[in-house]
Every structure is written in structure tokens, then in C-alpha cells.
Amino acid sequence: MTGFAKPLKIALGLAVIAALIVVPMNFNRYGLFILSQWAVMTIAAMGLNLTLGYAGQVSLAQGAFVGIGAYAAAIMTTHGWPLPAAIAVAIVLSFAVGWVLGYPALRVQHHYLAFVTLAFSTLAFLVFRNESWLTGGIYGISNIPRPHIFGIATNKPLPFYYVCLGSLAIVSLAVWWLIRSPWGRAFIALRENPLRAQSLGVDTRRYTLMAFAIGSALGGVAGALYAPLTQYIDPVPFNLSLSLDLLMMVIVGGAGFYLGPFLGAMIAVLLPEWLRFTEGYYLMLYAIAVMLLLIWSPTGILGILDRYMAARRTKAASALRAVAKSRLETAQ
Amino acid sequence: MSAVLEVTDIKKNFGGINAVDDVSFDVREGEILGLIGPNGCGKSTLFNCILGQLTPSGGEVKLDGRTVTGLRPSELNKLGVSRTFQLLQVFPKLSVRENLILAGQEHQGNMASRLVGRSDAGLTEAANQMIGFFKLDHLAAEPAGGLSYGQQKLLDAAMAFMGGPRLVLLDEPAGGVNPTMLADLKERLIAINREKNATFVVIEHNMEFVMSLCSRVMVMAEGKVLAMGRPDEVRKNPAVIEAYLGH
Numbered sequence: 001m002t003g004f005a006k007p008l009k010i011a012l013g014l015a016v017i018a019a020l021i022v023v024p025m026n027f028n029r030y031g032l033f034i035l036s037q038w039a040v041m042t043i044a045a046m047g048l049n050l051t052l053g054y055a056g057q058v059s060l061a062q063g064a065f066v067g068i069g070a071y072a073a074a075i076m077t078t079h080g081w082p083l084p085a086a087i088a089v090a091i092v093l094s095f096a097v098g099w100v101l102g103y104p105a106l107r108v109q110h111h112y113l114a115f116v117t118l119a120f121s122t123l124a125f126l127v128f129r130n131e132s133w134l135t136g137g138i139y140g141i142s143n144i145p146r147p148h149i150f151g152i153a154t155n156k157p158l159p160f161y162y163v164c165l166g167s168l169a170i171v172s173l174a175v176w177w178l179i180r181s182p183w184g185r186a187f188i189a190l191r192e193n194p195l196r197a198q199s200l201g202v203d204t205r206r207y208t209l210m211a212f213a214i215g216s217a218l219g220g221v222a223g224a225l226y227a228p229l230t231q232y233i234d235p236v237p238f239n240l241s242l243s244l245d246l247l248m249m250v251i252v253g254g255a256g257f258y259l260g261p262f263l264g265a266m267i268a269v270l271l272p273e274w275l276r277f278t279e280g281y282y283l284m285l286y287a288i289a290v291m292l293l294l295i296w297s298p299t300g301i302l303g304i305l306d307r308y309m310a311a312r313r314t315k316a317a318s319a320l321r322a323v324a325k326s327r328l329e330t331a332q
Numbered sequence: 333m334s335a336v337l338e339v340t341d342i343k344k345n346f347g348g349i350n351a352v353d354d355v356s357f358d359v360r361e362g363e364i365l366g367l368i369g370p371n372g373c374g375k376s377t378l379f380n381c382i383l384g385q386l387t388p389s390g391g392e393v394k395l396d397g398r399t400v401t402g403l404r405p406s407e408l409n410k411l412g413v414s415r416t417f418q419l420l421q422v423f424p425k426l427s428v429r430e431n432l433i434l435a436g437q438e439h440q441g442n443m444a445s446r447l448v449g450r451s452d453a454g455l456t457e458a459a460n461q462m463i464g465f466f467k468l469d470h471l472a473a474e475p476a477g478g479l480s481y482g483q484q485k486l487l488d489a490a491m492a493f494m495g496g497p498r499l500v501l502l503d504e505p506a507g508g509v510n511p512t513m514l515a516d517l518k519e520r521l522i523a524i525n526r527e528k529n530a531t532f533v534v535i536e537h538n539m540e541f542v543m544s545l546c547s548r549v550m551v552m553a554e555g556k557v558l559a560m561g562r563p564d565e566v567r568k569n570p571a572v573i574e575a576y577l578g579h
């Protein structure tokens with residue numbers, strides 16, 4: 001990464017973080033809700049980016065894990081449990097279910113795997129809707145409380161936004177650690193060439209299951225924050241279209257790029273607000289923009305940046321080669 | 333010399349075709365065994381059966397006297413068996429150094445320690461040594477996909493040695509590599525064979541390469557072992573000349 005100097009990158013990162021903390025202080029209730037939603041959806045998209053972008057396992061079930069986390073949190077917190085305990089349960093539950101959902105991936109790949117996960121997504125939705133003794137059925141669960149963090153009530157939009165932002169920060173650090181660890185390398189190996197990975201001792205079975213389980217667990221975390229954010233949940237937000245939205249966020253942002261989900265979630269959550277003036281045309285414009293983007297850059301928005309950097313590297317390398325060549329020629 | 337690898341009556345059928353038909357041989361510690369034969373004679377299938385990529389239809393594979401038939405490729409790799417493939421198999425988006433670290437990391441610690449431990453699994457030094465050994469220094473930070481074919485072949489071979497294997501199976505390491513680089517590769521292989529006492533099995537069509545590198549040569553034809561012996565013996569064997577070498 002010779003393009004941007006490291007200090008510049010760090011400065012840019014700190015500026016963005018500072019802006020995320022300071023700027024929303026002046027936002028109204030609705031603005032804070034949208035921004036909190038961005039943070040929550042980024043967490044879910046980061047999970048899918050691990051499963052799909054890094055490890056190369058297609059999943060159309062991420063929305064279902066957000067649902068599992070949301071229901072776990074809603075049920076527990078309305079029964080008096082603290083939110084951190086609910087988040088822990090959401091993580092364990094979606095990790096376990098994600099692990100089991102990983103088993104089909106050991107046998108089928110690509111669009112076949114997409115269909116398996118799609119079936120799971122439908123199954124989860126039916127459970128949310130039909131098992132009303134647990135989930136409240138179509139009436140859902142209301143009056144979901146927001147937590148007290150270190151004794152501070154987060155009922156108001158701004159404190160709860162900071163809960164979401166803080167959770168996003170923790171998840172971002174954890175994911176950053178994971179992808180730069182040998183695990184991240186093994187995930188990439190799994191995506192690019194599982195056969196070769198195996199012959200180098202990479203236990204592709206275990207890493208595949210882990211990719212599903214960890215990605216799903218992050219979906220669960222997002223859900224456990226979503227429930228207190230909206231304070232009311234019913235099955236509808238967790239149907240297949242949420243999984244498709246999350247898939248879109250990962251692909252539009254740039255699958256397999258660390259910052260992809262941040263960008264993808266921003267576009268998916270904020271763009272509808274910005275395009276509100278177009279009224280009914282919003283979805284059409286979004287659809288056209290996505291098609292054009294993917295034709296131009298199948299690797300998403302960060303793929304464009306990546307191509308630009310690669311082109312610069314190639315240019316620099318050929319300049320070096322030209323210099324070396326001319327030296328050789330003058331030496332002769 | 334004891335046998336590192338003992339293969340007994342390995343069979344592999346695809347539909348009605350006996351791709352590998354009752355093949356038995358052993359590989360002695362520290363030797364370089366050549367494996368030659370016409371295209372489609374079952375060499376690569378034999379490799380895949382030994383290495384767990386394919387489940388043999390019958391027979392037994394022993395590593396250091398222990399039966400390993402049917403183990404998964406990753407398990408065999410952890411027991412010290414490594415390989416290269418006929419077609420290039422490097423990870424194009426990872427840098428040369430990252431490719432080598434990946435090739436060694438699963439031999440360091442366990443899953444948990446690899447998650448919480450160092451990002452390079454403590455292998456940067458070993459990877460750099462391997463890079464120097466294969467003369468890829470100037471390319472260490474480049475994505476492997478940007479290397480020339482010959483350079484990728486060298487990297488591919490280097491990756492097979494990162495885990496410190498006892499036994500390495502190389503499937504056509506010389507294919508498509510230019511003569512200068514080939515001489516380099518041969519020199520590297522001989523050096524590793526001597527210094528680390530690593531045992532090799534090499535599939536190759538380049539006769540000069542095989543004859544000058546290997547201590548023994550096994551010839552296969554139509555799924556069976558046609559001949560086995562020193563290179564000069566094999567070269568004179570009438571059946572081998574008939575089936576493969578030509579007149």
C-alpha cells in the first residue's frame with residue numbers, strides 16, 4: 001500500500017471517528033435514528049463480508065441472524081435481563097446456528113449454497129411469525145427497553161446512538177484483528193483455492209464452519225442492537241429482503257475489503273433519505289445506480305479504488321524497470 | 333534405508349476406467365523418485381489417491397509405517413506430506429511473502445493460538461529465507477498473481493517446503509519453465525533434498541530433468557507400474573522405450 005502514506009490514513013481515520021462522535025450532537029431524533037441504523041447494519045454487513053467477502057461462502061441468511069439476535073434481545077430485555085447479557089446470548093445462539101448452517105457449505109457451493117441459505121432464511125421467518133408463544137407472532141414484541149450503561153440511561157436517541165457506535169467500534173476492532181490474523185489468511189485461501197489450501201494443511205472444513213459461525217454471530221450482535229433501537233420488533237423486517245439488502249451492502253461497498261460494509265451500509269441506509277425528494281423514483285434510481293456500478297466495477301466501490309492503486313503501482317514499477325533498462329543500455 | 337511412503341495395491345476406478353490399477357511401490361528416506369509415463373497413465377490420479385484428494389477404490393498407503401489411507405489432505409499435510417499441483421496453484425491476491433506464510437502457518441500452534449497470536453504466525457523470517465533461497469527477493473511484497481509463469485512455479489514449489497515436510501510430491505514442476513529457471517529449480521530441489529533430508533516424488537515429462545535429478549525412476553502406463561529402477565536402467569528398458577520414451 002504505497003498509495004497513501006500511513007500517517008495520512010491514520011489522520012483520516014481519526015477525523016472520521018471524531019466526526020461520527022461530534023457531528024451527530026446537533027442531529028434531530030430522526031437523523032440519529034438513521035445513523036444508529038447505519039452502525040447496526042454495518043455490523044451485520046461486516047459479518048456477511050467475513051462469510052462471503054473473505055471466505056467466499058455465499059449466504060442469503062444474514063437477515064435471519066439479525067432476526068435471531070433481535071428476538072433474543074427483545075425477549076430477554078423485556079423479561080428484565082440486561083442488554084449485555086442479551087447480546088452475549090445472541091452471539092452464542094447465532095454462532096451455534098451459523099455453525100450448523102455451515103455444514104451444507106461443506107457439500108455445496110455457490111448458487112446451490114445460496115438456495116440452502118435462502119431456505120433457512122424462510123424457515124427462520126416462519127418461526128418468528130408462527131411461534132407466537134415465544135415471539136409474539138405478527139403482533140411482535142413492543143416496549144423493548146434501552147439499557148443503562150455504567151448507570152447512564154440511554155433512552156434518548158443520542159446516548160443510544162453512542163451505544164451503537166461503541167458496539168460498531170468494538171466489532172470493527174475484532175474483525176480487523178481477525179482478518180489480519182492467520183485466520184484471515186486462511187479465509188482468503190478458502191475463497192481463492194480450497195484445494196491448494198487443503199494441501200497446505202488448512203483445515204478447510206473447520207474454517208468454513210468458522211466463517212459461517214462468526215459471520216452469523218455478528219448478524220446476531222446487530223440484531224441485539226436493532227431491537228432496543230426500534231423498541232418494537234415484528235417478523236417483517238427480518239424476511240428475505242433484509243438478507244438481500246445486506247448482500248447488496250457487501251457487494252456495493254466491495255466484498256472482501258475491510259471498509260466495504262461501512263460504505264455499503266452507508267449507501268443502503270442513507271441514500272434513500274438523500275433521494276427522498278425524488279419520491280417514488282428512489283428505488284428505480286438506486287437499482288440503476290447499482291447496475292451501472294457493478295458493470296463498471298464488479299468488485300464494488302472499493303474495487304475502483306483498488307484498481308486505481310494497482311494501476312499506480314504498475315506505473316511506478318514500469319518506471320523503475322525503464323530506469324534499470326536505460327542504465328543497462330548506457331553501461332554497455 | 334527405511335521407506336517413508338509405502339503404497340500397496342492402490343486402485344482407482346472412474347466408471348469403467350481403471351485409472352490406477354494395483355499400483356505398489358515405496359519411497360525411501362532421502363531419495364528423489366521420478367514418476368514418468370504417457371499422458372493419462374494415472375500419475376496424477378495416483379498422487380491424488382496418496383494425498384487424500386481422491387479416495388482410492390482399494391489398497392493402502394502407509395507413511396512411516398502408519399496407515400494413512402483416506403486421511404484428508406490437510407491432515408496428511410500436518411503429518412509432513414506436501415505437494416504441488418500440475419496447474420499453477422498460488423494465491424494470486426496475496427503477496428509472495430503472504431503466500432509463503434500461509435503455506436506454513438497451519439503448522440504453527442493450534443487454531444486458538446493462531447487467532448490470538450501474531451499476525452504472521454512468527455513466520456516472516458522463515459518466509460524471507462525461503463524467498464531468498466528461491467531468488468524471489470525483489471518480488472516479496474508483490475501480489476503473486478502479477479508474477480511471471482516461471483516465477484509463480486518457483487513460488488508454488490517454495491510453498492510446498494514451508495511446513496518443513498518429510499515428503500514432497502511435485503506434479504510437473506518443470507512444465508512451462510524456461511531452461512535458466514529450470515536449472516535454478518533443480519539446484520534448489522537438490523539442495524533442499526540434501527540439507528533437510530527431504531524425500532521427493534517428482535512427476536515430470538522433461539526427461540533430462542528427471543534423469544539428472546532422480547535416484548530412481550518409476551514408469552507407469554495404463555494405470556500400472558511398467559518399470560522401476562535407476563535412471564540408466566529405465567532408459568534402456570525395451571518396454572519403457574516402446575510405451576513412452578520412443579526410439
